[in-house]
Amino acid sequence: MTSAELLWFVMGAGVVAYALTAGADFGGGVWHLFARGPRAAAQRLAVERAIAPIWEANHVWLIFVIVALFTVFPRAFAVIGVALHVPLTLALLGIVFRGSSFVFYSYDLRGSDRTKGWSRVFGVSSLLTPVFLGDCLGALSTGEIRWDGHRVTSGYLAGWLTPFAAGTGVFTALLFALLAAVYLTFDSPPEVKEDFRARALAMEVATGFVAFAVLLLARAGAPVLYESLAASPFALAVQLVTALLAVAAMGALYSRRYRLARVAVVAQVALVVVGWGLAMRGAIVLPDVRLGGAGARDEVTRAVLPALVAGAALLLPALFYLFRVFKKVE
Amino acid sequence: MPDLLAARLQMAVSLGFHIVFAVVGMAMPIFMVIAEYRYARSGEPVYLDLAHRWAKGTAILFAVGAVSGTVLSFELGLLWPRFMERAGPLIGMPFSLEGFAFFLEAIFLGVYLYGWDRVSRRAHLFAGAAVAISGLASGVFVVAVNAWMNTPVGFVLKGGELTELELSRAFFSPSFASEAIHMVLAAYASVAFAVLGVHAAALLKTPASVFHRRAAGIAFGVGAVAIPLQLFSGDFAARNISEYQPVKLAAAEAHFETASGAAIILGGLADTESREVHGGIRIPYVLSVLAKGDPHAMVTGLDSVAPSDWPPVAVTHLAFDLMVGSGTCLLGLAAFGVFLRVRRRDPFDSRAFLRAAFVASPLGLVAIEAGWTVTEVGRQPWVIGGILRTADAVTPVPHLLIPFATFSALYVMLGVVVLVLLRRHVVSVPVDVGGT
Numbered sequence: 001m002t003s004a005e006l007l008w009f010v011m012g013a014g015v016v017a018y019a020l021t022a023g024a025d026f027g028g029g030v031w032h033l034f035a036r037g038p039r040a041a042a043q044r045l046a047v048e049r050a051i052a053p054i055w056e057a058n059h060v061w062l063i064f065v066i067v068a069l070f071t072v073f074p075r076a077f078a079v080i081g082v083a084l085h086v087p088l089t090l091a092l093l094g095i096v097f098r099g100s101s102f103v104f105y106s107y108d109l110r111g112s113d114r115t116k117g118w119s120r121v122f123g124v125s126s127l128l129t130p131v132f133l134g135d136c137l138g139a140l141s142t143g144e145i146r147w148d149g150h151r152v153t154s155g156y157l158a159g160w161l162t163p164f165a166a167g168t169g170v171f172t173a174l175l176f177a178l179l180a181a182v183y184l185t186f187d188s189p190p191e192v193k194e195d196f197r198a199r200a201l202a203m204e205v206a207t208g209f210v211a212f213a214v215l216l217l218a219r220a221g222a223p224v225l226y227e228s229l230a231a232s233p234f235a236l237a238v239q240l241v242t243a244l245l246a247v248a249a250m251g252a253l254y255s256r257r258y259r260l261a262r263v264a265v266v267a268q269v270a271l272v273v274v275g276w277g278l279a280m281r282g283a284i285v286l287p288d289v290r291l292g293g294a295g296a297r298d299e300v301t302r303a304v305l306p307a308l309v310a311g312a313a314l315l316l317p318a319l320f321y322l323f324r325v326f327k328k329v330e
Numbered sequence: 331m332p333d334l335l336a337a338r339l340q341m342a343v344s345l346g347f348h349i350v351f352a353v354v355g356m357a358m359p360i361f362m363v364i365a366e367y368r369y370a371r372s373g374e375p376v377y378l379d380l381a382h383r384w385a386k387g388t389a390i391l392f393a394v395g396a397v398s399g400t401v402l403s404f405e406l407g408l409l410w411p412r413f414m415e416r417a418g419p420l421i422g423m424p425f426s427l428e429g430f431a432f433f434l435e436a437i438f439l440g441v442y443l444y445g446w447d448r449v450s451r452r453a454h455l456f457a458g459a460a461v462a463i464s465g466l467a468s469g470v471f472v473v474a475v476n477a478w479m480n481t482p483v484g485f486v487l488k489g490g491e492l493t494e495l496e497l498s499r500a501f502f503s504p505s506f507a508s509e510a511i512h513m514v515l516a517a518y519a520s521v522a523f524a525v526l527g528v529h530a531a532a533l534l535k536t537p538a539s540v541f542h543r544r545a546a547g548i549a550f551g552v553g554a555v556a557i558p559l560q561l562f563s564g565d566f567a568a569r570n571i572s573e574y575q576p577v578k579l580a581a582a583e584a585h586f587e588t589a590s591g592a593a594i595i596l597g598g599l600a601d602t603e604s605r606e607v608h609g610g611i612r613i614p615y616v617l618s619v620l621a622k623g624d625p626h627a628m629v630t631g632l633d634s635v636a637p638s639d640w641p642p643v644a645v646t647h648l649a650f651d652l653m654v655g656s657g658t659c660l661l662g663l664a665a666f667g668v669f670l671r672v673r674r675r676d677p678f679d680s681r682a683f684l685r686a687a688f689v690a691s692p693l694g695l696v697a698i699e700a701g702w703t704v705t706e707v708g709r710q711p712w713v714i715g716g717i718l719r720t721a722d723a724v725t726p727v728p729h730l731l732i733p734f735a736t737f738s739a740l741y742v743m744l745g746v747v748v749l750v751l752l753r754r755h756v757v758s759v760p761v762d763v764g765g766t
Binding site for chain 2: 052053054056057059060062063064066067068070071072074075077078079080081082085088089092093095096097098099100102103104106107108151152156295297299300303304307308311314315318319321322325326
């Protein structure tokens with residue numbers, strides 16, 4: 001394995017970490033938006049308590065992935081910046097609205113009309129941002145973004161407006177909502193656990209249907225990806241395990257074994273990301289930008305790896321400490 | 331509006347907005363830690379209240395800083411893909427280190443803001459110190475990137491591509507040390523005087539408030555140390571620029587012709603057609619002294635390069651004078667306060683001092699905006715000094731006016747909301763709070 005490939009896996013781990021942590025923060029915002037019933041206020045409070053101390057740290061995984069991308073694969077970064085300018089800008093607006101409205105909501109006078117407005121902005125941007133982010137990832141797989149070795153030849157509307165990319169966006173938002181609901185069954189007060197259990201079960205069913213729909217859309221919308229997913233025995237095995245994990249998570253939720261449900265759903269979401277990455281078969285943007293031709297330099301990858309190890313040696317204990325202070329980590 | 335101009339303005343608005351929140355993230359943790367430390371030593375509850383209130387303000391500002399910083403990291407690729415394609419690997423190292431520093435900053439800020447009752451007092455204070463240190467580190471790393479853009483080294487240029495990269499040389503580029511020191515001191519000084527002004531305004535209304543006196547005391551202490559040091563760091567930076575970025579210095583000083591015994595021109599409107607400065611005050615020999623330490627030294631002028639390679643002279647010159655002028659006012663304010671102290675008078679009893687502090691409160695941030703204008707506009711027409719033109723780095727995506735207008739409107743709105751919220755949390759403290 002070359003050091004560039006190794007760094008590609010490290011970035012993949014960063015995407016998984018972002019999905020599992022920041023993804024759940026977005027999902028929490030969705031449940032904040034859709035808080036319903038007699039315990040709506042308690043549901044919202046549970047979401048706010050769960051994400052307030054950690055969302056900014058979780059958000060840094062995205063910056064980590066972006067920085068790694070332009071350091072190691074600068075050509076891929078340039079291609080993505082041009083081809084996906086519009087949906088990335090929309091995702092950025094979502095990120096700005098989400099973060100600032102949450103902090104404004106948290107620090108404004110409670111109960112005023114203005115906090116209701118911030119709450120709405122927070123919820124809607126938490127719902128839409130993952131759709132745009134997922135749409136961008138989906139667009140990379142469509143094969144419609146073309147690059148002739150010097151410039152992007154497919155313009156700035158290719159890929160991301162396809163049904164497949166949009167479906168990937170919806171799927172991403174559902175996965176994040178699923179994660180949040182499952183986490184909240186674990187660390188929210190007893191009176192709202194049942195509410196989040198019901199939501200988590202509903203989301204498992206919904207993500208199952210949407211996953212299947214996205215796979216069908218991939219057949220025409222992302223043929224290379226579809227072939228990898230449907231043809232290789234390894235990819236089929238990954239999908240089977242993912243499906244089994246989803247069933248296991250539902251069983252655990254049904255029998256109220258929330259710790260087990262959390263483990264299963266974490267593994268499920270991680271495998272979705274890993275499965276997608278493997279099905280890309282060494283491409284960052286299908287079909288033209290491959291790991292080998294994305295601008296990686298030996299002198300850079302050799303220097304970045306030790307820097308990442310040293311950084312991780314500082315970072316991981318600090319992250320562990322953060323979660324130990326604010327979450328039940330057992 | 332041409333797309334290049336829209337892209338440059340969007341970048342300028344994004345940087346200009348973010349830098350305010352970035353310096354707050356660097357400096358406020360120091361203030362909170364000092365307040366909390368004083369509480370631990372003295373047991374005066376007013377210090378704990380102060381740490382709490384500052385923490386709330388910092389939480390708001392840090393969140394806006396985090397998201398606006400994310401926007402910038404994406405905009406590098408959204409607006410300047412051809413710059414990033416070439417420079418990404420070289421500036422990736424300081425950006426990666428910055429990523430880790432920012433990660434630690436966010437983690438320990440979470441512990442600090444929400445962990446008052448969850449961790450021990452000592453752990454809480456340590457978390458605050460960790461935020462301050464990682465904030466300082468991330469500021470230094472980001473400046474390393476900008477320093478490389480100003481004075482690019484650590485590569486061999488072959489057919490327009492950067493090859494044979496040396497990452498550590500690129501990190502410690504010639505302008506790194508002077509720029510990093512200048513920026514760090516600027517962050518501390520500007521936030522200190524902004525905070526001082528806020529509490530000075532409150533003291534003008536409620537002179538007896540112990541809360542605001544303690545707050546102003548800490549802010550003035552930090553500012554009065556940082557601003558005289560900035561004088562020396564500015565001198566260090568000027569000499570560095572005169573050696574490594576002579577055209578930028580020439581633009582900043584509106585110095586058209588290479589000459590010995592060069593005069594400095596304060597203010598005035600530089601006219602690139604006639605190569606003259608209209609208005610402004612000329613002081614002979616001073617530019618030679620500032621740039622080279624010798625009144626008869628030769629100072630390179632704009633005539634050393636073709637006019638097509640000149641940065642916008644009038645803007646760079648006025649921004650430079652605005653930066654130096656603002657800094658000088660703050661230095662005067664610090665001297666005023668120290669003078670009162672030496673005369674055994676409490677500066678916070680002096681309405682003249684409090685009024686001056688209130689009026690001067692935005693000047694540090696003004697100086698930072700002006701200073702970044704000097705370093706960025708003064709590098710034009712290059713994005714990588716002498717290597718890659720800004721016009722060759724811009725994205726081919728059209729209609730860039732739309733994202734520029736959108737982000738500008740969004741940032742104006744966020745700025746207003748932040749000011750309203752800060753006013754509520756920090757300024758409008760009830761008179762009885764800490765009144766004992």
